[in-house]
Amino acid sequence: MKATSLLEKQHRKVESLFKQLESGRSDPAPVLAELANELAAHMAIEQETFYPAVQQIKEDVILESFEEHAIAELALKRLLSTSPDDLSFKARVTTLKELIQHHVEEEEKELFPAVEKAVDEKRLSELGRSMKAEFEQRLAEGYETLLPAGYKKTSADQASRAIHESHANGAARA
Template sequence: MNVLELLKRDHKQVDALFTRLENASGTQEIGELFEEIYNALSEHSLVEKEIFYPAVQDFQDTEGLIDEAYGEHASVEELLEEIYDLSPSASDFKARVSQLRQAVQHHVAEEENELFPKVRHHLDKEELEAMGNQIQQMKTEVQNELAAG
């Protein structure tokens, strides 16, 4: 699968999880949905930082965007860890999740509207497909490790 389509699919899946969490009412359901968000964002962040960003950071017109993306990842990861340490019943849990969602949406908008078109300009179909396959393989390995405990 094309790397850009794969990353967009991840973005949509995470956004759907945020919507489900916002509409959830029970503490257990909220906790389980946050766990899914935590795992999905952690996995997505890993593959972007390990494979995608290094592959596209040296294009003259992407360098600043990649630097900004690394900073956004650090902020999202810090917020993820802060929320992970909260109880889903904490008074500010949903407000913190909302803050996380806004940060993720900002990052996604910049990637999809600014970075992805530039990457599409620099890489041909075969390169996009090869990187997508590499990312899918890493995602599968991460999921297998999580399942193994």
Template sequence: MDAIKLLKTDHKLVKELLTQLEETSERATKKRASLLREIQINLKAHTTIEEEIFYPAFKKAGRKAEAKMYFEALEEHRAAEDLVLPDLLATDPASVEFSGRAKVLKELIEHHADEEEKEMFKDARELLSREELAELGSLMEARKEEVIASFG
């Protein structure tokens, strides 16, 4: 699978999980905890392969505009993964606060994924050959499996 298809598949999965999480009630604490764990694992695997493999290749192949996109994407990862997600993980799943934080995480992820798909991936298809995207995809799939396995 090429790198962009892999990333789009990840976006779709995480967005679906976040929608399921948003639709839960305060009483569904076990379901919320389970969905949150799945989101955490998939988000970590996704951001890792983007930051370690895809983004550097994109930045290297690009121009100044791509470098700007690269740094913006990193900041969006930081906001979701280092600020909102830890707060959500520390929040009681039976609380109203949980619902609010889950919604904010969902909105951040949706914005980030949509921006990547409309701008970054379009540029990446112009800057990188099919062969390069396929090679990146293979590296990313292998690294993604390692990250997921590290969660046990």
């Protein structure tokens, strides 16, 4: 499966989990935990594998994506710390969902088409296989492991710092 197709499939899964959470027909705790695990694992493979592999194609979109991940992660942490009985729970679900929808729309309409145009099918499939294996590993680790504690540090900050450093080192060598 192509890397972009894998990410789109994961986007649909997250959308489905949001619908379940918003419906109120089931216990929100396990749905929220699954959503947190899916989002944390998805963001990890984008930040650590996909974005570095395609950063030269749409660097402005990649930089914005890191920022969107950081904001979404903060919204996710706030949601996870909120009881489903709290009056703000539904508002926090809606806010996180809207952040994710915006991010998904930009990736699927702007980034993925550019990546598919610039990267050959074989490379996209290799990247997809690697990302699928990494996703399964990250999913097994769980969001508690993947999301840094506190509100001052996000996994997006850590991953984007690594890209900036490699970019700076490359510029210094040139």
